[in-house]
Amino acid sequence: MTSLPTHTEKKLGLAIDLDTCVGCQACVTACKGWNDQGYGAPLSDQDPYGAAPSGAFLNRVHSYEITPDQGAAVIVNFPRSCLHCEDAPCVPVCPTGASYKRVEDGIVLVNEDACIGCGLCAWACPYGAREMDGDVGVMKKCTLCVDRIYNEHLPEEDRVPACVRTCPTGARHFGDFADPDSTVSQLAKQRGGYDLMPDLGTRPTNKYLPPRRKDAPDMSAPLAPLLDIQATGFAGWLDKVLGKI
Amino acid sequence: MHPAPSVIVFTVLSGMGFGLLAFLGAGLPAPSGWAAFFHWGLGYSLAVGGLLASTFHLGNPQRFLRAFTQWRSSWLSREAIASVACLLALAPVALSNWLGFGWPRALGLIGAVLALATIFCTAMIYAQLKTIPRWNHWTTPALFVAFAGAGGAILAGQSGAGAVMSALLLALLLAAFRIGDGAFAARAQTLGTATGLGTIGPVQGTVRVFEQPHTSPNYLMREMIYLVARKHVQKLRSVTLIGAGIAPALLLPLTPPSLLGFAVIALVHLTGAFAARWLFFAQAEHVVGLYYGQR
């Protein structure tokens, strides 16, 4: 049923740290790798080794440059995957009931057996989180690795999303935003975690942690330290002799 | 948005078809015998042909029956149900006209309302999307209904109604172009607000794309980012305004009612309608383009 639940017991999602993300694309690869073999039809590629390779991905990492009013420009890497919105506009538009939001944990999923591939849900998502699979014609989106996080066949430390598990800088955090004491809730609180395009009323679960202000060296007299260099040894003797002449 | 031919053909033809069915259902005109067969046949072919064309852009059209299930929330589902209900409700009326059964008109009026409802649902599929500011406006359903009304009236041979609807369509087109051109800017959404990097947190400033996330276009870019040359827009808008608005509004009252006359005016209208619908898609900008620094 594509009507949204009024309440979900948990609000599972990601806190994405734009300060620590180095844009290595490891999460993109891990996500693609896991979803090649996990939930639903394997994420396909078209013409992967040819002239115009293209494929469906559930996670993309952008790279932006911020030029502040003062100081140097900053590069910010920006991972973009489904935000598992509380008021997900992608769900009610679905004519078949394939798109749904789970009551138990708030994860937004697509039942691929029911999807007719009309693409309307991708049009309704402001964040570009849904991509049509070019091979099987059904809508693909981040599953929050629903086939990992509850999977008792995996060692406990692997029961987190593939992108979170693989990130070498720990820039992606997974947890329950309904629990105010969870790591993700605390991180969002401390770091001023924010929603993307809040004016569209989607109420995203995922929060973005803004980049911190960078330390900057004191550039007032950049060559000043060189003046204090004390020559020692032979150079010092030469310095002294030459100074006397 | 990518102007997919299947969707353009579908919305234009089925809109015109349901418009004609609405007029026939209301008894304007009420043909009989073989005239009724061909007139109703035209309405049904356009409506059904358009609906079939719409399945060409589906990834899994064989599951189309499922699209009838989510009428509580989905305009697309409502459209599917309204269209089939309309075609079913009008079938006895068409038979009665053709074979002269003389059955009462009531069912025809219900069918006419369902035809209008179908067109309205089609329009709401687009108008509901907050992600596409140009469409997210009352002018979208107004335009779709006016197109069906004008196109349907021409095919129904209703000169007076056709001229009035064409004039109304002209006014709506001008309004939609004007409002639509400022719609994206009016939402004040930029790369800076979409990422939050321009307005939130300790590091703020002007944001620009440093590197794209992938090297060749993906589904999102193919589907939602489309660039139309300005000069083409001007030309196509002229074709639209003349073909769908000015020409029918002027020609209908002047042309003596004849099959040939209406056929020519219908083709002129159709040319304008196709140009309008192509622009409707091609000029619509989706907010996801912001993340790519494109629109």
Ligand code: SF4
């Ligand atoms: S990010 Fe997009 S796909 Fe995910 S829940 Fe929100 S609207 Fe739906």
Ligand code: SF4
């Ligand atoms: S593409 Fe599939 S999941 Fe999306 S709206 Fe259409 S039927 Fe529903």
Ligand code: SF4
């Ligand atoms: S949670 Fe899983 S499916 Fe979602 S982006 Fe991460 S790896 Fe991909």
